[in-house]
Amino acid sequence: MTQIILHADMDAFFAAVEQRDRPELRGRPVVVGGLSDRGVVSTASYEARVFGVGSAMPMLEARTRCPDAVFLPGNMKRYVEVSRTIFSIFERFSPLVEGISLDEAFLDLSGTQRLLGAPAQVGQKLRKSVYEETGLAISVGIAPVKMVAKIASDEAKPDGLLEVQAHEVRDFLGALPVGRLWGVGPVGRQRLERAGYRKICQLAQAEEETLRRALGEWGEWGVGLASLARGEDERGVEHSRVASSYGEENTFAQDVCDLEPLERAIRRHAEAVARRLRKDEKLGRVVVLKLKLGRRRSRGPRGYPQHTRQCILPSYSDDGSTLAQAAQALLREFGCGEPIRLIGVTVRDLVTRGEAEQGQLGLFEAFADTPESEKGKAVARRSQLNTAVDELTSRFGKGAVSWAGEALLEPAGLHDRAKSGDTET
Amino acid sequence: MKLSIPQAEFQHALSRIQAIVEKRSSMPILANVLLDAISDSGEQTLRLSATDLEVGIRSSHEATVINPGSLTVSAKKLFEIVRELPNDVIHLEATSNSYLEIRCARSRFTLAGTVAEEYPTLPEAAPGKTVPIPASVLSQMIERTMYATSTDETRYNLNGVYLELLPKSGKIRMVATDGHRLAYIDRVINDEAGAIHNSVIIPRKALAELKRLVDEDDADELELCFDGNSGLVKKGGVILVMRLIEGEFPNYRQVLPKETTHRIVLPAEELANSVRRVALLSSERSRAIRLDLSPGSMIASSNNPDLGEAQEELDITYEGEPFSIGFNARYLLDALSVVKAKEIELGLHDELSPVQIRPTDDTDTLAVVMPMRL
Numbered sequence: 107m108t109q110i111i112l113h114a115d116m117d118a119f120f121a122a123v124e125q126r127d128r129p130e131l132r133g134r135p136v137v138v139g140g141l142s143d144r145g146v147v148s149t150a151s152y153e154a155r156v157f158g159v160g161s162a163m164p165m166l167e168a169r170t171r172c173p174d175a176v177f178l179p180g181n182m183k184r185y186v187e188v189s190r191t192i193f194s195i196f197e198r199f200s201p202l203v204e205g206i207s208l209d210e211a212f213l214d215l216s217g218t219q220r221l222l223g224a225p226a227q228v229g230q231k232l233r234k235s236v237y238e239e240t241g242l243a244i245s246v247g248i249a250p251v252k253m254v255a256k257i258a259s260d261e262a263k264p265d266g267l268l269e270v271q272a273h274e275v276r277d278f279l280g281a282l283p284v285g286r287l288w289g290v291g292p293v294g295r296q297r298l299e300r301a302g303y304r305k306i307c308q309l310a311q312a313e314e315e316t317l318r319r320a321l322g323e324w325g326e327w328g329v330g331l332a333s334l335a336r337g338e339d340e341r342g343v344e345h346s347r348v349a350s351s352y353g354e355e356n357t358f359a360q361d362v363c364d365l366e367p368l369e370r371a372i373r374r375h376a377e378a379v380a381r382r383l384r385k386d387e388k389l390g391r392v393v394v395l396k397l398k399l400g401r402r403r404s405r406g407p408r409g410y411p412q413h414t415r416q417c418i419l420p421s422y423s424d425d426g427s428t429l430a431q432a433a434q435a436l437l438r439e440f441g442c443g444e445p446i447r448l449i450g451v452t453v454r455d456l457v458t459r460g461e462a463e464q465g466q467l468g469l470f471e472a473f474a475d476t477p478e479s480e481k482g483k484a485v486a487r488r489s490q491l492n493t494a495v496d497e498l499t500s501r502f503g504k505g506a507v508s509w510a511g512e513a514l515l516e517p518a519g520l521h522d523r524a525k526s527g528d529t530e531t
Numbered sequence: 532m533k534l535s536i537p538q539a540e541f542q543h544a545l546s547r548i549q550a551i552v553e554k555r556s557s558m559p560i561l562a563n564v565l566l567d568a569i570s571d572s573g574e575q576t577l578r579l580s581a582t583d584l585e586v587g588i589r590s591s592h593e594a595t596v597i598n599p600g601s602l603t604v605s606a607k608k609l610f611e612i613v614r615e616l617p618n619d620v621i622h623l624e625a626t627s628n629s630y631l632e633i634r635c636a637r638s639r640f641t642l643a644g645t646v647a648e649e650y651p652t653l654p655e656a657a658p659g660k661t662v663p664i665p666a667s668v669l670s671q672m673i674e675r676t677m678y679a680t681s682t683d684e685t686r687y688n689l690n691g692v693y694l695e696l697l698p699k700s701g702k703i704r705m706v707a708t709d710g711h712r713l714a715y716i717d718r719v720i721n722d723e724a725g726a727i728h729n730s731v732i733i734p735r736k737a738l739a740e741l742k743r744l745v746d747e748d749d750a751d752e753l754e755l756c757f758d759g760n761s762g763l764v765k766k767g768g769v770i771l772v773m774r775l776i777e778g779e780f781p782n783y784r785q786v787l788p789k790e791t792t793h794r795i796v797l798p799a800e801e802l803a804n805s806v807r808r809v810a811l812l813s814s815e816r817s818r819a820i821r822l823d824l825s826p827g828s829m830i831a832s833s834n835n836p837d838l839g840e841a842q843e844e845l846d847i848t849y850e851g852e853p854f855s856i857g858f859n860a861r862y863l864l865d866a867l868s869v870v871k872a873k874e875i876e877l878g879l880h881d882e883l884s885p886v887q888i889r890p891t892d893d894t895d896t897l898a899v900v901m902p903m904r905l
Contacts, residue, residue: 418683420683420685420686457816465817465903465904466711466817466859466901466903467711467883467901467902467903467904468710468711468901469708469710469711469712469713469885469899469901470710470781470786
């Protein structure tokens with residue numbers, strides 16, 4: 107049975123919420139993002155987009171392009187609230203909703219025709235409900251393939267709806283540039299263009315052998331893309347995604363060279379990741395340190411050399427100090443000395459608390475004078491401390507108690523970026 | 532350097548060092564093999580050396596040496612070439628700019644090399660007193676213990692097998708543990724075992740090389756020698772040198788189970804087959820299986836919410852109270868697969884105490900596996 111997938115995407119979400127809440131901003135260019143010189147744009151209202159301002163653009167550039175815009179630091183808490191309302195509306199239209207971010211989701215409409223009507227009608231009804239209940243505009247794309255639904259909602263913007271039926275998929279995709287395909291970033295696009303593939307249709311029609319030859323070591327990647335280009339993608343809508351990694355990172359307002367402030371930043375991120383792990387009753391075992399160097403290698407946001415280093419902990423952990431120590435050791439191993447622009451800590455290989463406790467017993471743990479048993483006691487004490495800290499935080503708010511040395515350096519953005527990885531398959 | 536050597540002998544020698552040469556090393560020269568053509572008072576030999584700085588092999592082979600000299604070339608490429616050559620005499624000659632010319636029958640290769648002076652010296656073991664040990668004994672000792680070593684690099688003192696002399700019985704013992712399981716084996720070697728006066732930890736990679744050496748067809752008796760932090764093993768014209776792990780092996784004696792409430796005798800292969808089948812549906816991460824014991828029967832089972840359930844019943848001689856215990860199936864299978872006995876005895880105490888696995892016909896060896904919490 108062919109799937110029917112609806113992709114719903116709020117129009118200029120953060121900016122639209124600001125314009126809704128503050129009528130004086132309506133009709134004016136609004137830019138939400140990190141306001142320091144090194145911040146980046148989170149969302150630009152359509153009025154600002156006319157001036158060429160877009161997401162992920164350095165704030166400085168946005169200010170040059172559109173000096174008259176209203177620049178706002180944003181209010182995450184508010185956006186999360188609105189997002190909850192929107193998702194509760196989504197759930198009225200499909201039992202299967204896959205949230206991608208605060209303002210974007212896939213809905214599975216397969217088999218709902220009899221109950222709700224034709225997909226396009228469902229889409230219009232959903233748009234109407236969102237507008238009536240939140241005062242915000244949303245665009246909708248409908249297609250038998252996830253990626254096509256997403257591109258369709260993009261094409262429908264602003265405040266529109268576009269349905270691409272199964273027999274229209276190839277024509278719809280064909281005319282678009284290859285950069286619109288999932289998994290093709292700026293680098294991938296260049297690679298394809300150099301091999302002579304500019305339009306999606308060229309890729310869709312390419313012979314597998316020719317493609318392999320043209321792309322060399324990237325042949326396998328290209329063959330996968332070609333089938334995506336033909337709209338062959340069976341991925342369905344997945345119930346709320348299970349994160350396979352938790353991470354926190356920040357860009358510094360000024361590049362940092364010294365070990366000590368970097369270690370403090372690591373400590374801060376590690377504690378934040380650990381708090382999220384404990385909140386979700388998870389433990390992780392692989393610690394990844396991410397570094398972006400301040401010395402630019404080429405133009406564009408990807409021009410800063412990025413490095414990651416990782417290590418495996420001896421056992422699963424949700425303790426900030428343990429994670430911080432591992433990441434700090436990775437930093438020392440990396441040997442800093444060069445100015446660092448961005449630092450991040452991510453934890454992978456997650457298990458639930460239940461899984462971790464079900465685990466393997468150790469031979470040496472029961473014996474008093476072994477390092478293993480001492481370690482066990484320390485872990486237990488630390489876990490009690492974490493429980494107490496979590497309780498204080500939940501009662502008095504974030505930052506009520508924090509570790510000495512977890513101090514804040516001035517970040518460039520409006521907040522540290524909390525990230526969750528994709529589902530593990 | 533100019534010499535000739537029979538193809539078969541050369542191929543065998545080169546295949547022996549393939550696992551040692553580093554594929555991705557920060558020192559590219561470690562991917563090379565050092566060739567030394569030696570002509571010493573009538574004795575003409577080709578000496579091959581390879582090392583990764585932790586383990587090294589040096590072997591001497593009869594050859595016709597026309598000009599003595601040395602050169603290093605890629606061990607992998609040289610092996611690949613020699614392997615394809617006919618079973619005939621191979622002529623090797625160092626030509627200008629450190630090239631090695633290889634001629635055999637109607638084939639001719641030139642292989643880019645590096646001067647021998649740049650090759651690191653192998654870890655040397657001082658000529659201490661050596662202990663002879665039968666290859667078959669050493670092979671069994673390694674097999675019974677090496678699987679239980681830890682691969683966790685933060686616990687480097689467990690990354691090898693501990694070798695010690697048991698002064699009372701005069702036997703030598705090898706022990707390995709990764710903190711979840713443990714295995715040991717005691718063997719009498721000969722009257723000279725006393726020469727092993729220091730306990731040592733032999734790293735896993737060296738053990739793997741040693742195992743390969745003792746399992747070669749012509750292996751009969753080897754000479755063992757430890758000195759400071761290095762070890763040396765001699766088998767005819769082949770010398771294996773290794774750097775030992777410096778660190779303290781944990782006090783493993785205290786974790787050897789003292790109480791055993793239940794002893795169950797089982798056909799080893801039947802148990803291993805059951806565990807292997809049931810493990811098919813265990814969770815991929817934990818590999819957990821469950822054993823339910825009751826008078827006369829043991830039920831092995833597993834379940835995985837994503838896949839389903841598996842169950843298998845074995846008849847056993849068990850008289851006690853029913854109880855259940857969980858294990859990592861891989862740990863059980865590792866221990867069972869190296870026992871190579873018809874019958875084994877499982878020693879159990881309670882659901883939180885380790886199981887002991889031992890062949891019924893050999894009390895000088897034991898495997899211990901900690902359970903999993905169910």
